[in-house]
Amino acid sequence: MKKILIIFSGTRNDIDIIKEILKREGKNVFIKVVFILSEAIPSNFSTWLMYMGFLGEEPTKEIKDLILKEIENNLREKMEKLGNFLKEEKISCEFQFLKGDFCEMLEDIIKEGKWDSVYSPKSKEVLIGEEKIKKEFNVKEI
Amino acid sequence: MKGTLKNVILFTGLSLFFIFSFFLFYIVKIPEIYSKALGIFFLSATLWITNIVPPAVTGILIIAITPLFNVLRPEETFSAFGNRAVFFILSAFILASSILKTGLAKKITYFFLKFFSKSPFYILSGIFSISFFLSLLIPEHATSAILFPFLLQISHEIKNKKFAKLIFLSMAWGAVSGGIGTPLGGARAPFAIGLYQENFGKIITFFEWTKFAFPVAFLFFIFGILYIFILTRNIQEKVELKNKAERILSNEEMKTLLIYAFALILWIFYSDKIDMAVTGLLACFLLFLFKVINWRDAQHYVNWGIILMYGGAIVLGTSLFKSGTALYISENFLSLLSHHPLILFISLLFLTLILTEFISNVATCALLLPISYGFSNVFDPFFLTLFIAITSGLAFILPFGSPPNAIAFSSGKYSIFDAFKYSIPFFLVSPVFIYFLSHFIWVIMGVKI
Numbered sequence: 001m002k003k004i005l006i007i008f009s010g011t012r013n014d015i016d017i018i019k020e021i022l023k024r025e026g027k028n029v030f031i032k033v034v035f036i037l038s039e040a041i042p043s044n045f046s047t048w049l050m051y052m053g054f055l056g057e058e059p060t061k062e063i064k065d066l067i068l069k070e071i072e073n074n075l076r077e078k079m080e081k082l083g084n085f086l087k088e089e090k091i092s093c094e095f096q097f098l099k100g101d102f103c104e105m106l107e108d109i110i111k112e113g114k115w116d117s118v119y120s121p122k123s124k125e126v127l128i129g130e131e132k133i134k135k136e137f138n139v140k141e142i
Numbered sequence: 143m144k145g146t147l148k149n150v151i152l153f154t155g156l157s158l159f160f161i162f163s164f165f166l167f168y169i170v171k172i173p174e175i176y177s178k179a180l181g182i183f184f185l186s187a188t189l190w191i192t193n194i195v196p197p198a199v200t201g202i203l204i205i206a207i208t209p210l211f212n213v214l215r216p217e218e219t220f221s222a223f224g225n226r227a228v229f230f231i232l233s234a235f236i237l238a239s240s241i242l243k244t245g246l247a248k249k250i251t252y253f254f255l256k257f258f259s260k261s262p263f264y265i266l267s268g269i270f271s272i273s274f275f276l277s278l279l280i281p282e283h284a285t286s287a288i289l290f291p292f293l294l295q296i297s298h299e300i301k302n303k304k305f306a307k308l309i310f311l312s313m314a315w316g317a318v319s320g321g322i323g324t325p326l327g328g329a330r331a332p333f334a335i336g337l338y339q340e341n342f343g344k345i346i347t348f349f350e351w352t353k354f355a356f357p358v359a360f361l362f363f364i365f366g367i368l369y370i371f372i373l374t375r376n377i378q379e380k381v382e383l384k385n386k387a388e389r390i391l392s393n394e395e396m397k398t399l400l401i402y403a404f405a406l407i408l409w410i411f412y413s414d415k416i417d418m419a420v421t422g423l424l425a426c427f428l429l430f431l432f433k434v435i436n437w438r439d440a441q442h443y444v445n446w447g448i449i450l451m452y453g454g455a456i457v458l459g460t461s462l463f464k465s466g467t468a469l470y471i472s473e474n475f476l477s478l479l480s481h482h483p484l485i486l487f488i489s490l491l492f493l494t495l496i497l498t499e500f501i502s503n504v505a506t507c508a509l510l511l512p513i514s515y516g517f518s519n520v521f522d523p524f525f526l527t528l529f530i531a532i533t534s535g536l537a538f539i540l541p542f543g544s545p546p547n548a549i550a551f552s553s554g555k556y557s558i559f560d561a562f563k564y565s566i567p568f569f570l571v572s573p574v575f576i577y578f579l580s581h582f583i584w585v586i587m588g589v590k591i
Contacts, residue, residue, distance in 0.1 A: 045552050051196050052502065053448030054545040056235075058439075059242055059287040066291055067552055073298070074554075 001092075002029045002116040007109060007139075008075070009036045009102050009120070015085050017142055021119055022089070031093045033082060034109050035075045038102040042067035072099075110139070148192050155188025163211065172470075178211040179467040183509070186458055190505035197502060198447035201454025213461045222460045223453035226419040227336025231329045231452055232444075233422025237402065238284035239443030240435045246395040247276060247288040255292070262305050262374040265381060266312045269293065270366050273316025273546075278359070279406070282321035282328050283545035289313050290549055297555060302379045308370070310550040311564050315366050315538060317546035318568075322535040323359030324352045325418065326409075330507045331355065333452055334531035337459040337511055342523050347413035348421075354528050357583055361575050362568070369567055394434050401428045455508030459515075468516030480520050483591075487521075487529075490514055491573050494533040499540045499569075506543070507534040522590040529580055536576075538568035 002025055006018070022029070046064035049055050055063070079095055086093045098105055110118055122141045163181030167174040182204065189200040205223060209216040241247045251272055258268025269289070276285040293313055297306045321327030325335065325348055335346045391399065405425035408416055429435050435443075462468045472480060479486040490510065498506040511530045515523060537544040539561050541551035551561065585591060 042552075049545075049548065050445065052193070052548075053197055053445045053451060054283050054548060055287060056239065056443040056445045058442040059284075063287060063290060063549065063552065066294055067554070070294055070554065 002026070003114065004029050004031045005110065005113070005115045005118045006031060006033045007036060007106060007118070007120045008033065008078075009038050014078075015082060017119075017121055018082060018085065020142060022091070025117060027089065027091060029091060031086065031091060032096070032113070033079070033093060034096045034098060035079055036102050036105050037068070037072050037075055037097070037099045039068065039100070040102060041071060106139075148194075152188060152192050152194065155184050155191070158184040159188065175213055175465050176467045176470045179213045179461050179465045180471075182207055182211065182213065182458065183462060183467075186454075187509050190509070191501050196447065197505060198450040198454075201451035204454035204458050205450075208457050208461050213465050214457070218460070218464070219457050222340055222457045225336040225340055225453075225456050226417060227332040227339075227456065228449060228453050230325065230332045230336075230419040230422050232449055233419065233426050234281055234326055234329075234332070235444045236426045236429065236435075236440050237405065237422065238280040239440060240398045240429050241280055241402070242284055242287060242443055243435055243439050244392070244394045244398050246391070246398050247280070247284075248292075249391065249395065251276075251289065251292060260380050260382060262302075262308075262377040262379060262381075263371055265296070266305075266308050266370045266374055267367050269309060270312040270316040270370055271363075273313045274320035274359070274363050274366070277317045277320030277327045277546075278323045278356075279326055279402070281326065282317040283549070285317045285320070286313065286546040286549040289317075290553070293550075294553060296381065297553070299381050300379060302377055305374075305377050305379055307556040307560050308373060308564065310553045310555055311561070312366075312370060314544075314546040314550040315362075315565070315568060318535065318538055318544060319359055319362035319366055321359075321546070322362075322532050323356045324348070325355075328535055329448075329452055329504050330531045330535050333455060333504060333507060334511055334527045336456055337463075338523060338527045340456060340460045341463045341512075341515060344524075345417075346524070346527070348409040348418040349411070349413050351528075352410070354584055354587065354589065355532055358532055358575065358579050361579065362571075365568070365571055365575075373564070397432045397434045398429070401425050401432070401434070404428070452504065455504065458508060459512035462512035463515045468512050468514075469518075470516075471513065472516030472519075476516070480517060483520050486517060487577075488573075490530065491533060491576060494530060495536060495569070495572055498534045498537045498543050501543055503534045503537050503543050507531055510534065525580070525584070525589050525591050528584070528589070529576070533572070533576055536568075536572045538572070539565045 004021065004025055006021065042064045045067065046060045049060045049063070050057065076097065079097065083093070083095060106120075118139045119142050120139050159181045161181075162177050162184060166172060167177040185207070186200055186204055189195055189203070190197060205219060208214050209219045214222070254272050255268055258264040273285055273289055276288065290313075293309050297309055300306045300309070325331040331351055335351060339345055402425070405421055408421040409418055413421070430437070479489060494506060494510055497510070507530060511527065514526045514530050518526065537547060539547070540558070541548040541561070547561070580589075581591065
């Protein structure tokens with residue numbers, strides 16, 4: 001049985017991606033799905049709000065926390081949906097939810113186990129160091 | 143802004159800055175002071191459009207470079223920065239910080255929203271109305287920051303995706319529409335009032351501005367309600383809004399309400415006797431005196447850096463007009479437009495509407511108002527001030543130029559395409575409303591065109 005690691009971080013984490021991976025790897029697989037809640041997304045936005053002078057420090061922080069919470073809720077909802085889908089497909093799987101710096105965590109998670117394939121959705125905005133890590137560990141973008 | 147486009151604008155703008163500031167007056171017959179003033183204009187426009195430095199830093203640069211290039215004397219430059227508009231903006235921001243901190247607006251919002259419960263039309267028109275009316279009283283960015291948590295909460299209870307998108311868009315439309323109604327809704331109006339006073343020596347009072355600006359805002363309000371009615375016809379979902387706020391006002395909230403009411407009464411009824419910046423500053427003092435906010439709150443809730451941007455913008459506008467550069471451009475390069483007032487009006491209207499979608503609406507006003515003053519032989523400067531300041535506030539689509547759009551977009555509930563799709567009617571009616579109001583209603587109300 002192949003061991004597949006899938007790492008989600010942004011908003012592109014649909015069932016369609018899992019379907020595509022199953023098409024490539026077959027159904028005789030063990031899938032570990034890791035969701036990383038990256039603070040970089042709301043931080044970029046709140047930094048921009050401050051930079052442009054739109055809001056003061058306090059309301060900007062409040063908005064940043066709200067956005068982060070919103071992203072977390074969305075990711076957890078999607079994680080549940082993916083879990084149900086993989087259950088229906090009778091694929092053995094494991095889920096993990098992490099918060100923090102995407103690049104740092106990406107490296108740690110990959111090193112944790114021995115994987116036949118590692119997948120991560122193509123990001124719209126590539127974080128500093130992301131490309132290097134993906135190349136180093138042969139992460140397939142989908 | 144995409145990298146390549148940004149680089150092209152940056153390269154072109156900086157080239158124009160160098161050519162106008164250091165060479166052009168040697169090559170062609172243009173007075174050195176005009177050429178240098180235009181050089182500073184191109185530099186400021188480039189920095190405000192590309193945002194390679196924060197807008198406040200561009201403000202600092204303008205204040206430094208204007209006397210350095212001898213466009214204005216140092217005392218003229220720094221006195222422009224001390225304009226009443228800067229202090230009015232400062233007081234409006236501090237007052238808004240008390241509303242944000244005490245949570246007064248939250249209670250008001252909950253109180254009113256419960257009347258709009260259940261149907262999508264009622265909920266969206268409720269959000270739109272509250273956003274509109276709050277933005278008449280506090281800066282539109284504060285309105286958006288206050289409403290944002292509620293909207294996220296409401297959106298969790300909604301299954302229809304279109305409905306969820308419209309919740310955030312209604313807030314942004316309401317804030318943008320309300321923000322143009324009084325000088326409190328954003329910094330554009332105080333900035334324009336300040337620039338008008340600096341260059342023409344005449345004072346526009348709070349009441350006088352509101353008298354002409356509110357009908358424009360109100361027309362957008364009526365349009366917004368009708369548009370929301372059309373948009374929600376096919377949405378069937380019903381939502382019950384939960385009222386979580388306490389009904390009784392706390393001590394701090396009561397004090398904020400009273401101080402705000404005191405300031406509003408002075409602004410509306412006594413602005414011909416007491417300067418609106420003086421009223422604003424007095425209200426701020428009362429907030430500190432009655433311990434509604436402390437200095438730390440003021441530091442954390444207000445983006446102080448942006449005050450420098452407004453100061454820099456006033457210096458830029460003053461330098462272009464007082465040096466005679468604006469008039470020189472209109473007489474020598476745009477004289478054709480001077481002979482066709484309607485074409486000139488339409489050109490300024492569309493230029494302002496398009497530019498404000500892409501860059502900060504204060505920057506739009508700061509760049510176009512002084513240039514438009516060059517046509518003060520065609521249009522009355524008071525008319526130009528109202529027209530450009532109000533039009534530059536009408537950024538309904540893109541998240542780049544206006545804080546309500548940026549905050550609504552940050553919800554992640556809709557895409558740029560959705561913003562275009564649903565907000566384009568506001569963009570399309572804007573020139574019609576502005577033309578109608580400025581050429582008919584304002585004229586009836588006594589504005590000279």
